[in-house]
Amino acid sequence: MGIYGKYFQKYKIPFLTAIFCVSCEAFCDLLGPTLMARIIDSGIERQDTGQVLHFGALMILVTGAGAVFAVIRNILASNVSQRAGKDLRGDLFEKIMHFSEAGADRIESGSLITRMSNDTTQVIQFINGIMRIFMKAPVTCIGSIILATFLNWRLSFIIYGVVAAVAAMIILSMKLSYPRFAVLQKAMDQVNRVVQEYLIGVRLVKAFGTYEEEENQFNNVNRNLMDSSIRAQMIITYIAPILNLTVGIGTAAAVYLGARLFKIELANPGDISAFIIYMAQILSSLLIITNIFNTFVRTKASTQRIKEVLDQEEDLSLPEEMAYQADGSGTGEEGRLKGEVAFSHVTFSYPGGSGLPVLEDVSFHIRPGRSLAVIGPTGSGKSTLAWLLLRFYDADEGEVLLDGTDVRRMDVRTVRQNIALVPQKPMLFSGTVLENLRWGKSDAKKKEAEAALQAAEGSFILQAAEGLDKNLGSAGVNLSGGQKQRVSIARGIIKNAPVLVLDDATSALDAITEARVRKNLLQGRQKRTTVFITQRCTTAMAADDILVLENGRCMGYGTHEELMENCRIYQEIYQSQIEGRR
Structure with a gap:
């Protein structure tokens, strides 16, 4: 049949x-x-x-x-x-x-x-x-x-x-x-x-x-x-x-x-x-x-x-009896990971693509509560790091580790419950602002939503007559690009996951607003590991460490001062963005 x-x-x-x-x-x-x-x-x-x-x-x-x-x-x-x-x-x-x-x-x-x-x-x-x-x-x-x-x-x-x-x-x-x-x-x-x-x-x-x-x-x-x-x-x-x-x-x-x-x-x-x-x-x-x-x-x-x-293949996961599980479910304290992230000699190429590696032999380590900025030219593989971390794809070679465990040995739900993603292109849904924020935390109270919006510099929502009950059109059509990004960032914050990944999530914000958002995010970094995927040196400079990618390869890793001394790619980006404005 x-x-x-x-x-x-x-x-x-x-x-x-x-x-x-x-x-x-x-x-x-x-x-x-x-x-x-x-x-x-x-x-x-x-x-x-x-x-x-x-x-x-x-x-x-x-x-x-x-x-x-x-x-x-x-x-x-x-x-x-x-x-x-x-x-x-x-x-x-x-x-x-x-x-x-x-x-x-x-x-x-x-x-x-x-x-x-x-x-x-x-x-x-x-x-x-x-x-x-x-x-x-x-x-x-x-x-x-x-x-x-x-x-x-x-x-x-x-x-x-x-x-x-x-x-x-x-x-x-x-x-x-x-x-x-x-x-x-x-x-x-x-x-x-x-x-x-x-x-x-x-x-x-x-x-x-x-x-x-x-x-x-x-x-x-x-x-x-x-x-x-x-x-x-x-x-x-x-x-x-x-x-x-x-x-x-x-x-x-x-x-x-x-x-x-x-x-x-x-x-x-x-x-x-x-x-x-x-x-x-x-x-x-x-x-x-x-x-x-x-x-x-x-x-x-x-x-x-x-x-x-x-017949299409389903999301990457293991049978429940084989999968690594956190001590509980969700992102509550019992099921919460520490937030340690590591890539060990990771090589990856997209299925059905050109066959050339998008990432090649990439390694780095982020201790819990620390921040990392990933910077590099367009097409260098920055966003691919987020896709591998979230197990949208699995690495061809090497290991992607969360709390020292290969994500391929973890149930995909456990991985994603402990990571909050703020994508480069904010995706909002028809409904109220509060309903959109509750994608991050389904039982979030209004006070939590207000605090997340303030941290994301989204006070314009709270100042509106409808407040959190403001209706958004399909894909947030009645908000500007910067406003949509701030609501999207608030949705990531309210999840309160141990790892927060921002994939060029402030590209539509002006420099002053972006600096405020970054400051608010890093103030609570002792509670979470933060990964900034960015094109801006000002964002990268605020992170504890910086990873520089070019053509899928790691060209530099360290602090801003260290990279200014020994990484040519980073020096060129800095000179074009910072010194070029003077």
């Missing part, structure tokens, strides 16, 4: 009940032509009113029973398909939440949105269809063939020929449709990607006035989606009329042959009438079966895309 096995087990009883109701409904539909044949042969032809009333009453009873079964299976189908869809979306979201960085790099966000919405909807429709009509069509088709054979085996050869021809066309349709629907889903990914990128960069588009370029890009992917959809639907467009023609020819042949058999008394009028109705039912069933297979082909493409998400 593949990836849907657990959903079938969960909803097995209502699913099987719906299938039972569909089968009973199909049985009731199949009885109709046979009862009508009896009305004609036993009642009308013999002018027996009693037989007409008897079989007519049976037809009404059977039709009513079929209607009851149809209502029940519709209710069950809607309920089960929507619940299964909810569970599937939940599983997909949970999986995405646990993506490793390497896994997240493989599938872009626009494609993930399509898979969680459009592909999941396709699966829901397929489940609903199976429980409503997909099972009924084969049962009705096979039942009609069997009953038509019992009515008159001579006429039934026409049915066998029609079914064989239709089966061949269905197989051809499936082979041609699958690759086209796979291309269609990818085209939908591209439309979502373009729209998402525009919404994220809407201010940049306005600033550069690139409306025409954006419209052209969207028109291109939108036209590609239209063309892909037309190509995918074209198979059905051709097959459906041919099916109608095939079954129509079969029906005409049945009428003609029936008339010939009636002349030589090998067929009754009722049998011929019932046979024609069965042919109509077979036509309807075959058209539905064709749609079933085309829907199945599209669902198969969607299922494959969903499976790609569910």
Whole structure:
């Protein structure tokens, strides 16, 4: 049953009940032509009113029973398909939440949105269809063939020929449709990607006035989606009329042959009438079966895309019985690490990248409560240090140590509970300021939030009329770049983790505000280890030690005074930033 096995087990009883109701409904539909044949042969032809009333009453009873079964299976189908869809979306979201960085790099966000919405909807429709009509069509088709054979085996050869021809066309349709629907889903990914990128960069588009370029890009992917959809639907467009023609020819042949058999008394009028109705039912069933297979082909493409998400590797971790755990959970005193950080001969290159090392043989050590500044040219591997420390990736060679333990031997939750990250690009969420700060500490009190904002020089929030209840738009759209960075820093402070990593987190702040924030952070450094990843010498000079990187290699390590004496790279950065201003 593949990836849907657990959903079938969960909803097995209502699913099987719906299938039972569909089968009973199909049985009731199949009885109709046979009862009508009896009305004609036993009642009308013999002018027996009693037989007409008897079989007519049976037809009404059977039709009513079929209607009851149809209502029940519709209710069950809607309920089960929507619940299964909810569970599937939940599983997909949970999986995405646990993506490793390497896994997240493989599938872009626009494609993930399509898979969680459009592909999941396709699966829901397929489940609903199976429980409503997909099972009924084969049962009705096979039942009609069997009953038509019992009515008159001579006429039934026409049915066998029609079914064989239709089966061949269905197989051809499936082979041609699958690759086209796979291309269609990818085209939908591209439309979502373009729209998402525009919404994220809407201010940049306005600033550069690139409306025409954006419209052209969207028109291109939108036209590609239209063309892909037309190509995918074209198979059905051709097959459906041919099916109608095939079954129509079969029906005409049945009428003609029936008339010939009636002349030589090998067929009754009722049998011929019932046979024609069965042919109509077979036509309807075959058209539905064709749609079933085309829907199945599209669902198969969607299922494959969903499976790609569910099969992605999860966040780096060990089984709980093997993993190093802190003495407790969270960042409370019992579960709190000391905050000692060390890199020992670490070499790393990004999966799927150029293959060249981003970091090469990097080593340093930070004692608990001390501060380290990491400085170097753009692309020197500074941010990669933070990703390895947080176990977004694992080192190819060497060890990344927390309190003397290799992070690869620690549960990833323990690692991240003891590290607070303030990223270079602040990511805020829609909701109040307090709700955003509570990402750092879910049970934070308002006083703690106010203290964290003051330490991050975020008093502008407290001075606003709404205060901590100020609503932020999506991604903090109603704050300036510097304001967003200060709220992001406050979120890192409120976590009160033993290790605080600031990845160029003050780049949007002016020199005076940045100096105040740095001073506030270092005042409490006896309680935490602080890592500044920065481009600014003024920030680096305030740290206890400085690590200088260039092209992923450690070019210098020590205090500001030591590096000014023996590190050429640091001297050049200092001269360009400090002495160059004089």
